[in-house]
Each structure stands twice: as C-alpha cells, then as structure tokens.
Amino acid sequence: MVSFENDWDELLKDEFKKEYYLKLRQTLINEYKTQRIFPGMYDIFNALKYTSYNDVKCVILGQDPYHGEGQAHGLSFSVKKGVAPPPSLVNIFKEIYNDTGINNMGKHGELTKWAQNGILLLNSVLTVRAGQPKSHRNIGWEEFTTEIIKLLNLHEKPIVFMLWGGDAKAKAKFITNKQHCVLKAAHPSPLSAYNGFFGCKHFSQANEFLRNNGLDEIDWSID
DSSP: OOOOOTTHHHHHHGGSSSSHHHHHHHHHHHHHHSSSSSGGGTTHHHHHHHHHGGGEEHHHHHHOOHHHHHHOOSSSSSTTOOOOOOOOHHHHHHHHHHOOOOTTTOOOOOOOHHTTTTTTEESSOOOOEEEEETTTTTHHHHHHOOOOOHHHTOOOOOOOEESSHHHHHGGGGGOOOOTSSSEOOOSSTTTTHHHTTTTTHHHHHHHHHHHTTTTTOOOOOOO
C-alpha cells in the first residue's frame, strides 16, 4: 500500500482500489522486473510525499519523467544534486532569470526546495522506460493524475496551475474552479521552448496572483 504520510493518504485511498489502478500496478510490477524504469520504484510518488494537499499553492505539470540514467527522482523537471540539469530545466532557469532576475544557472538542478514550499512538481505520467520517452503513456497514469487535478480543483485556497506542453494542457478542462489561475505555455524542451515557453513570464505572474490573493509569494531560487 502506498503511503504519503500526509493528507494525500486519505484523499487518494479509494483511487488505489479502482480497477484501472490495480491494472496499472500489475503492469508496473512487470515493467520493473523486466525493464529499466525511471524513477526508482520508491521515488514514483515523491511529488505527493514532498508537497501535502493542504500546502499546494502552485502546480507545475510536466509530461513524463526524464528517461536518462540517474535523472528522474519523482519531481517533475528536477534532478538530484550532482546530476547535470537537463536542457528543459536549463530553459526553465533561463525563463526564471529573464522573468524575475533570479539566477539559478550554474548551481544544481534539484527542486526539492520548491516542493517543500508548496509547489507540486507533478508529471502527467509518473514512470518511463530508460531511453524511451512516453513509453508509459496510456497504462493508467493519466487517469490517476487527472484525479489529482480534480482534487486540487476543489482546494479551498487559490492555486496557480502551470501547464507546459500538450499533455499538461489537456488537464486544463478539469480545472473549473474560477478561483484558480491557469497558465499555459509550450513545453520547455529545446524542441518547443521557442514556440511560447520563453517569454511566458509564468513565474512573475504566479507571484502576482498569489500576492493579489493574500498568499505568500514563491521564492524561485534553488539555494
């Protein structure tokens, strides 16, 4: 049984009993036995473990985990210290600098600080085969993460949703509560960053929205 050791346990307990999730679980058991899968099985749910439901004030929704060795650790776009920031994360840091003046370049790529300060670093799909992006699409993760978005839509406090790329934008239809702020942009990968990610100013917009709603702004530094 999955345990988050926070309020997600109660909110998601019924989800783990549903038929689609039981099938997903069986698929994952087989995949971890026969394939190289990222992240490690004990890191799959780190986004939910690090950021409790009640603490969420911003959601950064990615696609699926990094598929390179040693990169994914259960937080979207994050890599552990000692692992070179992948191009998508470098582009995120570039946009943060251009938007807010905060310079995270040349440091590391671990976003744990963000997660611990109310940013849910979630992917639409939570696992991937090594070297095979999108290899775990349509095995059940989309249904699970949609349920998370639906629960966040019911949140009593306003939340900023940053939806980057097509898979993330597809979740927008589940965010119907007008108190929330939905920001959409191209994915920050080198293939699409120049098609609308660079210049999106999501980071300053998020803080303006939080400030206007009487909530603490986000410190986008990673120190």
